[in-house]
Amino acid sequence: MQEKPSIDIDRSKGDFHYETDYAYDAGLGLSEKTVNYIADVKEEDDWIRDFRLKALRIFQEKPLPTHWASEDLLSINFDKIRYYLSKGQQPSRTWEEVPDDIKKTFERLGIPEQERKFLAGVEAQFDSEAAYSRMKDNLAKDGVIFVGSTEGLMKHPEIFRKFFGKVIPTGDNKFSALNSAVFSGGSFIYIPPGVKVKQPLQAYFRINAENFGQFERTLIIADEGAEVTYMEGCTAPKFETTTLHSAVVELVALKGAKIQYITVQNWSNNVFNLVTKRGLAEEEAEIRWIDCNIGSRLTMKYPGVILKGRKARGEVLSIALAGDGQHQDTGAKMIHAADETSSNIIAKSISLGTGRSSYRGLVHIPKHLKNCKNNTECDALLINSNSRTDTYPAIDVRGERNSVQHEASVSKVSAEQIFYMQQRGLSEAEAMSLSVNGFINDLVREFPMEYSVELKRLIELEMEGSVG
Amino acid sequence: MNALNIQDLNVNIEGKPILKNFSLTVPKGEVHALMGPNGTGKSTLAKALAGHEAYEITGGKALLDGADLVGLEPDEIARAGLFMAFQYPSEIPGVSIANFIRAAIQARLPEGENLQATAYYKELYDKMDALAIDRKFTSRAVNEGFSGGEKKRCEILQMMMLKPAYAILDETDSGLDIDALKIVSQGVNAMRGPDMGTLIITHYQRLLNYIQPDKVHVMWDGRIVRSGGKELALELEEKGYDWVKEELAAATA
Numbered sequence: 001m002q003e004k005p006s007i008d009i010d011r012s013k014g015d016f017h018y019e020t021d022y023a024y025d026a027g028l029g030l031s032e033k034t035v036n037y038i039a040d041v042k043e044e045d046d047w048i049r050d051f052r053l054k055a056l057r058i059f060q061e062k063p064l065p066t067h068w069a070s071e072d073l074l075s076i077n078f079d080k081i082r083y084y085l086s087k088g089q090q091p092s093r094t095w096e097e098v099p100d101d102i103k104k105t106f107e108r109l110g111i112p113e114q115e116r117k118f119l120a121g122v123e124a125q126f127d128s129e130a131a132y133s134r135m136k137d138n139l140a141k142d143g144v145i146f147v148g149s150t151e152g153l154m155k156h157p158e159i160f161r162k163f164f165g166k167v168i169p170t171g172d173n174k175f176s177a178l179n180s181a182v183f184s185g186g187s188f189i190y191i192p193p194g195v196k197v198k199q200p201l202q203a204y205f206r207i208n209a210e211n212f213g214q215f216e217r218t219l220i221i222a223d224e225g226a227e228v229t230y231m232e233g234c235t236a237p238k239f240e241t242t243t244l245h246s247a248v249v250e251l252v253a254l255k256g257a258k259i260q261y262i263t264v265q266n267w268s269n270n271v272f273n274l275v276t277k278r279g280l281a282e283e284e285a286e287i288r289w290i291d292c293n294i295g296s297r298l299t300m301k302y303p304g305v306i307l308k309g310r311k312a313r314g315e316v317l318s319i320a321l322a323g324d325g326q327h328q329d330t331g332a333k334m335i336h337a338a339d340e341t342s343s344n345i346i347a348k349s350i351s352l353g354t355g356r357s358s359y360r361g362l363v364h365i366p367k368h369l370k371n372c373k374n375n376t377e378c379d380a381l382l383i384n385s386n387s388r389t390d391t392y393p394a395i396d397v398r399g400e401r402n403s404v405q406h407e408a409s410v411s412k413v414s415a416e417q418i419f420y421m422q423q424r425g426l427s428e429a430e431a432m433s434l435s436v437n438g439f440i441n442d443l444v445r446e447f448p449m450e451y452s453v454e455l456k457r458l459i460e461l462e463m464e465g466s467v468g
Numbered sequence: 469m470n471a472l473n474i475q476d477l478n479v480n481i482e483g484k485p486i487l488k489n490f491s492l493t494v495p496k497g498e499v500h501a502l503m504g505p506n507g508t509g510k511s512t513l514a515k516a517l518a519g520h521e522a523y524e525i526t527g528g529k530a531l532l533d534g535a536d537l538v539g540l541e542p543d544e545i546a547r548a549g550l551f552m553a554f555q556y557p558s559e560i561p562g563v564s565i566a567n568f569i570r571a572a573i574q575a576r577l578p579e580g581e582n583l584q585a586t587a588y589y590k591e592l593y594d595k596m597d598a599l600a601i602d603r604k605f606t607s608r609a610v611n612e613g614f615s616g617g618e619k620k621r622c623e624i625l626q627m628m629m630l631k632p633a634y635a636i637l638d639e640t641d642s643g644l645d646i647d648a649l650k651i652v653s654q655g656v657n658a659m660r661g662p663d664m665g666t667l668i669i670t671h672y673q674r675l676l677n678y679i680q681p682d683k684v685h686v687m688w689d690g691r692i693v694r695s696g697g698k699e700l701a702l703e704l705e706e707k708g709y710d711w712v713k714e715e716l717a718a719a720t721a
């Protein structure tokens with residue numbers, strides 16, 4: 001097919017789409033056949049094929065969680081989605097080898113440039129499979145593994161199998177089961193004991209096709225005393241039809257290890273983003289989720305940490321921006337399972353127009369533990385009277401030797417405030433961006449520079465779009 | 469004409485007429501004072517000119533150097549050169565004074581041009597020193613937790629940084645202690661000159677001891693009923709507004 005170089009361009013960086021031919025297409029709908037097709041294409045061992053088929057049954061048995069979550073889930077038509085699409089490419093180690101249409105997409109998203117500037121490694125996934133994967137040579141010498149999930153399970157089965165599906169069991173929820181059945185792509189990372197990776201590793205997930213579901217699966221293991229920061233970015237063009245993104249991300253931080261996982265998603269508003277993310281922190285280990293959710297039609301995402309070892313620390317810093325017609329249902333889970341563990345949750349949500357954001361938290365500290373601490377802060381900012389925000393904190397802290405702090409606030413950007421700023425010469429959109437940036441400022445300070453700049457830019461785009 | 473020229477301006481709030489055929493001209497280079505009892509529409513004038521959407525302009529013109537402001541967005545009016553120091557300035561949580569003023573200046577620069585940070589901070593600090601505002605305030609959120617007087621000083625700081633062609637100061641003197649009143653007046657006087665026209669809304673002639681106005685106007689029920697020199701303010705102070713009211717009743721009887 002002829003490439004059309006510049007169709008469908010809009011204001012936002014991710015909203016464009018080049019026509020692409022796919023060599024492998026699992027077709028519409030989900031059945032055992034689909035799952036077998038994926039396992040065949042990937043030439044997977046029987047254990048993983050069985051794992052997928054079992055997950056499919058769990059997915060089919062589990063009802064949609066509409067008893068607590070949005071009824072909008074009912075509008076996902078699972079028969080109208082394509083579950084696997086690829087050009088059959090192997091991930092290239094240089095950008096030159098990446099197929100042209102895919103390369104153009106990533107160049108436009110600025111990925112090769114970011115890699116040159118500040119990243120230790122990049123994996124760029126296009127629909128179901130990675131098109132590019134590369135890590136700095138010195139990391140390979142240190143024994144760091146940074147590959148796609150398929151390559152991880154083929155080449156490093158001894159590590160992969162030990163941790164895969166252990167933090168998030170297949171049946172955790174309907175969408176983790178779906179991912180387990182059809183997963184493709186995502187990263188497999190192993191950091192050997194004591195290795196501290198200074199620059200971030202980055203994955204970029206790009207949905208290019210219409211009626212498509214992206215189901216990446218990421219597993220990151222930081223061995224004792226190791227440290228790593230992983231960042232993911234994601235975009236999709238704006239299609240009329242719905243697109244599904246349902247990832248599973250498992251983190252394992254062994255004794256004294258530190259993992260920081262940063263997400264800045266910028267989904268177009270046709271995407272259902274239903275993601276399960278959880279980490280396991282052993283003794284004195286630290287897991288920190290930084291989660292920025294912008295865009296999508298419905299996002300359901302509650303990153304969590306199981307604090308399994310003594311003195312383990314868990315943190316979720318999240319920002320959700322619900323624009324007109326969008327619903328951000330986000331939150332955090334902290335499961336304390338050892339003494340002296342501590343967790344911190346700071347969630348900030350912004351609702352614009354008819355946008356809606358909800359915070360769902362779960363903090364669990366059983367009675368027999370001592371000297372555990374949790375701090376939870378949820379702040380909501382409403383811009384415009386139609387906006388809606390809900391908080392479901394669910395803090396279950398037992399025992400007198402543990403402490404918990406919970407604060408919640410709702411504030412509004414008033415018309416007077418916007419007028420005041422406009423009187424100083426700022427446009428309405430600039431005034432709104434400034435208020436939003438002011439609201440999230442103290443949190444963004446915790447982010448690596450490059451990501452706070454990106455986030456600021458995304459917020460500006462979103463505000464410009466919202467005032468039309 | 470180089471002036472802020474308001475002609476027969478009619479303004480409604482929620483359908484109720486507040487300004488009634490209001491006319492006033494403040495030529496560039498002059499300082500005028502506007503006085504009048506509570507509720508006569510002084511702040512309404514300021515906000516309507518600044519383009520506040522709740523203030524519906526049902527008739528008349530407001531010309532800024534000949535160009536009509538009526539119907540423009542508030543930010544367009546601001547960038548056209550009209551600054552308003554608010555009677556009740558808004559708080560903007562999380563946005564520092566330094567960043568706020570910087571964004572406001574940036575909004576006036578041509579596309580693609582960036583503000584020079586070092587020169588900007590130098591100027592900001594100079595003006596803060598002149599207004600006796602502690603430098604620590606640069607990192608404080610705009611007006612958040614400020615005392616009444618601090619808010620007013622911050623308004624003048626913004627005016628000095630943005631250098632508007634015209635400014636309306638709505639009761640900038642209220643809430644200021646004696647020293648602050650002097651400092652703020654010095655700030656306003658420093659900006660005085662052929663390139664700026666200023667309208668000062670005040671209740672107290674005391675301010676006019678520090679900022680000598682070229683003209684004083686008295687407002688009553690949505691329009692100006694008397695104009696004169698500085699001595700008019702003294703007369704008001706002495707006699708109160710009943711005197712204006714009586715004169716007006718006699719004239720319309």
Ligand SMILES: Nc1ncnc2c1ncn2[C@@H]1O[C@H](COP(=O)(O)OP(=O)(O)OP(=O)(O)O)[C@@H](O)[C@H]1O
Binds near residue numbers: 481505512
């Ligand atoms: N937003 C509003 N909604 C309803 N009424 C308003 C609003 N703003 C002003 N008004 C009314 O319009 C009239 C004029 O008010 P304005 O604030 O202009 O008076 P002012 O001359 O500035 O008074 P003051 O000296 O007390 O500051 C008052 O009766 C006031 O109650």
Ligand SMILES: [Mg+2]
Binds near residue numbers: 555639
């Ligand atoms: Mg007033």
